[in-house]
Amino acid sequence: MTDSLIIYAAAGVELRLGAVARARRRLGALGFDVSIDSSVRARHQRFAGDDDARLATLHRVADAAPSVAMASRGGYGLTRLLDRIDWGRLARSVEQGTRWVGYSDLTALQLGLLARTGARSWHGPMAAEDFGPADDEGGVNDVTRDCLREAMAGELEAVGFRTEPGYDGLQARGVLWGGNLAVVQSLLGTPYWPKLRNGILFLEDVNEHPYRIERALLQLHQAGVLERQKAVLLGAFTDYRMSPLDRGYTLKRAVAHVRQVCPVPVLTGLPFGHVRTKVCLPVGARVELVVQGRDVLVGWGGH
DSSP: OOOEEEEEOSSBOOOOHHHHHHHHHHHHHTTOEEEEOGGGGOOBTTBSSOHHHHHHHHHHHHHHOOSEEEESOOSSOGGGGTTTOOHHHHHHHHHTTOEEEEOTTHHHHHHHHHHHHOOOEEEOOOHHHHHOOOGGGTOSOHHHHHHHHHHHTTOOOEEEEEOOSSOTTOEEEEEEEEEEHHHHHHHTTSTTSOOOSSOEEEEEEESOOHHHHHHHHHHHHHTTSGGGSSEEEEEEEESOOOOTTOTTOOHHHHHHHHHHHOOSOEEEOOSOSSSSOOOOEEETOEEEEEEETTEEEEEOTTO
């Protein structure tokens, strides 16, 4: 593998330059020809440069059309750019072979790209977040590393996971889409919302209490989004703090309530989110979902 890979920052400010350097070495060891865009060192308030600079970053990376455009981190900032992005430039980079890879705040970019142009991207790891931790912090997760390598080499055709009982025999086909729940929710009603029917929607989040997760899912349900999907896949929802007022109200019970009011299968266990072990998911690809017992397979080989 000699694919070119650009590490860039177009959302939150990147302060972990040591992690970026480690990510460069580790991604290079996988066979990528890695370069670091100047935006990784840009700083303006909480952002990797002001809005004009971050917009220029996206367009510069798109024009370079590397094999892989990997965000260094997420944070917040891409929503501020959506009305100004030249989506045609990004779509042309995809046509030339660029895979835009990231998660969290990158959800806005990926769903905007899908909604405006139909171009695919990859929900997957980010440089500093996933390839930058020091060895004494756990280093790089093997599954995350291998999944990225196989996905970028065109060898990854499916991901599997274990879910809760009750869905044995479920089969569904549709376009895979989604990402960070809060970002997905924020795009509802905007021009950057993919109007997909009969899709497979995947969601994850971080630092959101279960009641906020339930509220966001209920908004998507009440807006008619969930009922238009074939299935909803829930990844990791992490780093929230419970309250003494919860009195037994948990994330599991929040999901159970959503299942009661929503007729669409809601499966948990997808290995993705703000966690060390994460798979790569092709946003905008047609996939097939198959459940046997508690084993779930999401495949896109041949699509």
